[in-house]
Structures are given as C-alpha cells and as structure tokens.
Amino acid sequence: MQSKIVGGGGGLPPAFSLIPSLNKTFTFHQILVLIITFVAYASFHASRKPPSIVKSVLGPSLEQESNNGWAPFNGTEGTKRLGELDLAFLSSYALGMYFAGHLGDRIDLRLFLVFGMMGSGILTVAFGLGYWMNVHLLGFYMTVQIVCGLFQSIGWPCVVSVVGNWCGKEKRGLIMGVWNSHTSVGNIVGSVVASSVLDSGWGWSFALPGGLVIVSGLVVFMCLVVSPRDLGFEEPGKEIEMSLAADTVEEDKEDDDVGLLETIDLDDDDDSLSAIGFLDAWKLPGVAPFAFCLFFSKLVAYTFLYWLPYYLRHQAVAGVYISHKTAGILSTVFDIGGVFGGISAGFISDMIKARALTSVVFLSLSIPVLIMYRVYGSVSMFINIGLMFISGLLVNGPYALITTAVAADLGTQDSIKGNGRALATVTAIIDGTGSVGAALGPLLAGYISSRGWNSVFFMLIVSIFFAGLFLVRLAKAEIKEMSSSGELIASSGP
Secondary structure: OOOEOOOOOOOOOOHHHHOHHHOOOHHHHHHHHHHHHHHHHHHHHHHHOHHHHHHHHHOOOOOOOOOOOOOOOOOOOHHHHHHHHHHHHHHHHHHHHHHHHHHHOOOOHHHHHHHHHHHHHHHHHHHHHHHHOOOOOHHHHHHHHHHHHHHHOOHHHHHHHHHHHHOOOOOHHHHHHHHOOHHHHHHHHHHHHHHHOHHHOOOHHHHHHHHHHHHHHHHHHHHOOOOHHHHOEOOOOHHHHHHHHHHHHHHHOOOOHHHHHHHHHHHHOHHHOOOOOHHHHHOOOOHHHHHHHHHHHHHHHHHHHHHHHHHHHHOOEOOEOOOHHHHHHHOHHHHHHHHHHHHHHHHHHHHHOOHHHHHHHHHHHHHHHHHHHHHHOOOOHHHHHHHHHHHHHHHHHHHHHHHHHHHHHHHOOHHHOOOHHHHHHHHHHHHHHHHHHHHHHHHHHHHHHHHOHHHHHHHHHHHHHHHHHOOHHHHHHHHHHHHHHHHHHHHOOO
C-alpha cells in the first residue's frame, strides 16, 4: 500500500459520500478504477459495433428480394453510402480526439468522461429511432454519426489519463494489455447484443447498446476517482521525485522559506503544472513514429470492425452463405483473438522491454496470416474461425499496445520531467492520428469492395507493411539497447 500524503486533487464522486466504507486501501481503489474504466470504454465500443452488424440489412443483399435493404443504403451505390457513413463518424471522432485530449488535461476528467458517455448513448439511440420513424434521409444519419463521433472522442483520452494516474510503469504493458481488452470485449458485447435483436428490427441494434453507454456513464459519475491524490494517496512513481524534492528543499531551507511553501503547494495542485502544448507534444521522442504506425494499424483494425460481418455474410463458407445474425456473432471471433493479442503483446513487451520490436513482429506475422485467411477462409468453417482468430490476435496486438502502454510511456517520459498533464495530450495525438486511418479504412473498403474483396485485402496488407515500416528505426534502437545491456551484464559477471 502507498503511504498517504496531505491533501487531494479534487472532489470525490457521490458514492464516497453515500458509502463511507468505500475508503479502503490503495490497491482496492486501483482495481476499482481499472474495472470502472474498463466497463466505461467497453460500453463505448459496444455502441460502435451496431453499424457493422446492420450493414447487411441496410445495404444491398445477396438475394433479389422485394425488401432489398433500407434506403438510402440499398441499390448499387449502397456499399459506398455505408462507407461514407463510417467516414462521417470516424473523421469527426479523429478530429474531436485532438481537442478532447487538450481539454482533458485542463478540466475535471470524471465529468468530462460522463458528458461524452451520455452524449454518445443518446445519439446511438437516436440513430436507431430512424427505423421506427421510417427515416430515409442520408443527411439525418450522417449528422447523427458526426455528432456522435465528437462525443465518442472524449472517452479515450479520459480513461487512459485516469489509468495512467493510478498505474506506475512497472508491468504497465501487461496491466494495460489486460485492461485494453475492453476494446475487444466491447466489440463482442455489441456484436452479440446487436445481432440477437436484429430480427426484431435494426433499430433495437442501436437502442440497446446506446442504453448501455448511458447506464455505464451513471456508474462513472457515481464511483470514478480520477487520481490517487483525490483520496490522499501518492501517485505511483512519485515517491522518488518527492524524496529528491525534499532533499533539495532541506538544503535551501534557510535561504528560501517561500520556496518551500511553493514546492509543497505544487505537489498539492496538479493545475500548477502547465499542460504541455500540442506541437510540443508532437516533438516528444517516439510520438510521431508511433502515431503514424497507429494510423495504418487502426486503418486495418477498423476495416475489420466495420466490414467483417458484411464480408462473412457475402462470402460462402464451404459453399454455404450464412445469415445476418450468424455473421454478426461469428465476427466476434476476430475480437476474441484481439483480447489475446493485446494481453500477449503487453506481456512480451514488458518481458523484453521493447514496445516497438514487439509491434513490428506482430505486424510482420499478420501479413501472411491475412493472405491465408483470404485464400483458405472459404474452405471450411473450422479454417475460417481459426484464421480469423489468429488475424485478430496479430492485428489487434500492436494496436492495443500502442494505444495504451506506449501512449502512457510517451506521456510520462523523463524528457517532460514527470509532467502528468501531458498524458491526455500525447494519448490524443497518438490515437487521434490513428483514428484518421480508422476513418479512411472503412471508407476505402466501401468503395474498393465493389471491385472485389481481393482488392480490399491488398489494401490491408499494404497498410500493415507501412505500419511496421514506421517502427523499424525504433525497433533497431531497442535491439541495440538490448544487445548493449546483455554485453554489460556479461562483462560484469564472474
């Protein structure tokens, strides 16, 4: 347990006034924060999944039925309109990410996160209302998705900043690899919920996940503690900093009593640390390469997120086409692989202490696996599921690692002298840049799929190649550092 200090960083959530017994050990609160933020962001992703599940219902179907799709997404231009709908959401999400991170370093993270969750939930439900209100205007759906993307962009910088406050660097890759499975878990929950009610009307596929975000937002409002300092605990990793600061103050005590008061006040108030500038954050070592790597990694991951159920519905497996519902549920295999990918990438990167090298290896292996999935995925259901699982593991591993442990490492590195106010900004830059790629991937898939799925997979493979290319230099530096450490250990041996 961490030792306590005097003072806190801000007001406590209502649950701590209603249930005084919640004020327990540091470890208890650390686990509670991880659980709450996990649920919060899983609900965000659950509400993003419905568009991919209902694509096969809204868009052109395989059979020439009288009820062929839902205007304006049916007809020969249907897949393009669906791709544009994805672009509307993801481009506003990417744009909003930069601003959300900037604001997240300056205002109450708990209230800001709740604001984003409530808005996301309401707008997800609003999209589903288009079914019951019989809306066929493209502008309506585009507007809802654009505004929803802005609200959704608030989530990631907030939850990463909160987790970064509570978790030190020790085993950060493994802890955040497990925690980041909320992305895949949310996708799985969203897929299962949206698919299970699809036969009752596609509006329910949006209404239920939207309601889940709203309920999760209420839990965040009632229970989430943003920083250990709000409960009087030291932040992980701050002990050495405070010890060094105390020694310095002791030496200068006789000369500068005012300085002592200012130093103590600095520790008690995060606002006294100026938040890092947007351009300055871009200049931090490693930020740009990882940001551009994530651009291409998320392009691939989100193409699967938004188009995999549609692909499964329109590709015969062992000569048989599966139903809308089965395609939606089957697509969760990719996300289950993603859970194992995020955890394994985090564990391996902790073990070898090389984030970039781990990412490059995962990305390199994913290229032949995607080729095999395209070529052999239609042979049998067993082969399709196996290759889909491995694809999810290898594609989502680097994506999960970069958006969590890497972002936290870069936002708390030594070059910014422990300025925790940089964390949300760095996180937003990395994930915001990645989200630009996430916006382009589904859009391009919507247009390219009309020329055949081989072209879509070619786009994915080229994107993975460039993702790995941006990290080659950093990976080489890590290998060199590992070699130097090995030689140092060998030379100091008996």
